[in-house]
Amino acid sequence: MSERVLISELQSRADGAVSVSGWVETVRDQKKVQFVILRDETGAVQLVNPATREIADDAATEASDALALTESISALSTGTFLTVHGTLKHDERVKLGGTEIKIGSLDIAAAADPETPIASDSGMDKRMDWRFIDLRQRRNNLIFRVQTTLEHAMRTYWVDRDYIELHTPKLMSSPSESNAELFSMEYFGDQTAYLAQSPQHYKQMAQASGFGKIFEIGDVFRADPSFTSRHATEFTSVDAEISWIDSHEDVAAMQEELLATAIAAVKEKHGAEIAELFGIEVTVPSLPFPRIPLAEAHDIIAARGYQTPRTDGDLDPEGERQISAHVAETFGHQFVFITDYHAGIRPFYHMRDEKTGLTKSYDLLFQGVEITTGAQREHRIDVLEAQAVEKGLALEGLEHYLDFFRYGVPPHGGFGMGLARVLMLLLGESSIREVTFLFRGPTRLAP
């Protein structure tokens, strides 16, 4: 392993003996010269070999070795992983990085079946069937390097501010959000376990435990028979919860700073490559993000000529696009907090403003798509129980959750954010399927 050189390191390396490892992207097998494009996780390089097509029957070993090498290059299939030992040469005429490796010998790690089942222009479902090949594309690799940077910047933001990282259980004895969209299974014989739809209960529990500020980036599960480009059965949720807030505004202020910090880190590390491969100039959002109360948002949308078909007063996806378009035109901003949702369209645990009765909550839209719901939580047990009953929930099923509020709890609030949605919008992709390592949906459980 010690002698392997990454392809990204070739440019700054002196001419001479070198070994690189990667997979065959293309082979151009000309009569007199053979070219192979070899890619690794850092880049691609051109390998070259002067072809030896025929030798005399009594040729020297050297000549028969050359013939064998030529034939093995001719036989290389796309996707084959190999190590090449050769001679590095800088040459300005080579388009790909200005370097070329003259092949000395090849060590084939695993030859690919020559019948590659997908091409880069295959349909999405076909590409998902063969996702491990699809992910070799440079832009797909970049997606997950961007995700890594985005997450690490968020975690670093929190860790620097003394947040505690949680891993809450995904197996629960009762539903975490609602009885709908719930996976259940037999648990050691006579028990039933449910998969967590969010870490909501437990991140609130951490507040009753006096943890102060917590975050979790983990899996959540929704048995949601939805086929939109924004929904998944299993996805990575970015969650935070903080104590001693005055209102949801304290949560929003943290979240906007978090996002600006993380997007700045992405721009710094990958901005040029994102521009090249996605045609997108990453914009670091200015602070504060615009805020618009929901009622005002409806007026703005109506003035733009759109009437939402929903009767519950919430925004529909087109309404979200319209208000975001307004914000982009008016404030030049990609983000907007929609605030002051009425209680009818919010969960029972959202705190309500004493004067207006509206919830102390927000949705955050990014380029026209909802990526977050945030709120101050109701921490007063009597009010919380009354709000649950008002929503028609049975208090028995909420027993463990309600206990968290009986033995002391600070005022608190937090948000949950879909990681893939942020990534999708940041990179201008049309579906979260494209930015999820292995998407899960109603008809997609493999590979």
Place this chain on the structure above:
Amino acid sequence: MSERVLISELQSRADGAVSVSGWVETVRDQKKVQFVILRDETGAVQLVNPATREIADDAATEASDALALTESISALSTGTFLTVHGTLKHDERVKLGGTEIKIGSLDIAAAADPETPIASDSGMDKRMDWRFIDLRQRRNNLIFRVQTTLEHAMRTYWVDRDYIELHTPKLMSSPSESNAELFSMEYFGDQTAYLAQSPQHYKQMAQASGFGKIFEIGDVFRADPSFTSRHATEFTSVDAEISWIDSHEDVAAMQEELLATAIAAVKEKHGAEIAELFGIEVTVPSLPFPRIPLAEAHDIIAARGYQTPRTDGDLDPEGERQISAHVAETFGHQFVFITDYHAGIRPFYHMRDEKTGLTKSYDLLFQGVEITTGAQREHRIDVLEAQAVEKGLALEGLEHYLDFFRYGVPPHGGFGMGLARVLMLLLGESSIREVTFLFRGPTRLAP
């Protein structure tokens, strides 16, 4: 939220008006003076109030306010979360941090039920029933701050070295490891989904995708009816996988450096507090960790007078303690890699040494307990299939997994490590239940 001062900040703060928020740990309600110990996520402080027990019927407002304050302090129950506005005074005689706050007024956020269901010396099962109260203990809070530091140091180690962070799906169409210990559920009608027992399949898939180096810290699930102090039904697994290795030694070299880096970060940030609350001096392990082939380990253990009862040649828990005791005595080291396991006690996907037939794998023991299995994986499809058949596995069930090896794949290997086990041993705890936020076991699915 702006005016709240953390208790840890009081010592360096000038005397004067101050507001702190936290929960009531104790109340000492003496006739002439009242003391409250208030704790927040950063520490504890003594609050003091000169008691007003009686006032004249025609007393001034000030006196009746004083009486009301005294009575509300007398009524405070343990666990009540409140904000106190008062006057900070440095006083060397105060044991707790050398500061005291004279209470001006109290804002009670949520009064605790006075009947606290557990005490700090309650049995483990009772404490787990009321885990959210149990977690208020200072040492329990420290456990999760240590976990946060440990994880962040590991992720930073990897991110600095260009690893990609993965979130692999936990819902799968086929078992990830074996058919035993598996949770299954109905998935959108006629399908069956299984919960991932490890990210093994998918982190290998990422190698076929040319990701090079990856890590994941995520949930795994084992329907394991085991009740030992080292096993859980759901736990956080720390996983890494890297390409272009020569053997499992490349994996071991990465893991030992990773652990030394992470433990050093824990010692630096929390060493003093761990010594105070757990009586443990954190030891940063020296590199390299000792390595002992399994056969040699058996000889050493036998020479110590212990004969393992297992007939398959693996170490049993007592054997692991014995070999670790030997390593501690001989090398003064808390870690040891046991290497060269024979194929009969390893999964089919472990690569075998061509000369010896032994697997290119290791177990890592930390203070006598196994925390990791690592290995080079077999990446040659024909050998892999033969090894699966030899183990009696049906190739049909492994179809998606085996596909990863048909279209090119580099040599690769990795490890999986239980986060809670590392934490348990690092802090000298006797059970992973103590270091898991919410433990899940055969008889434990709530809260």
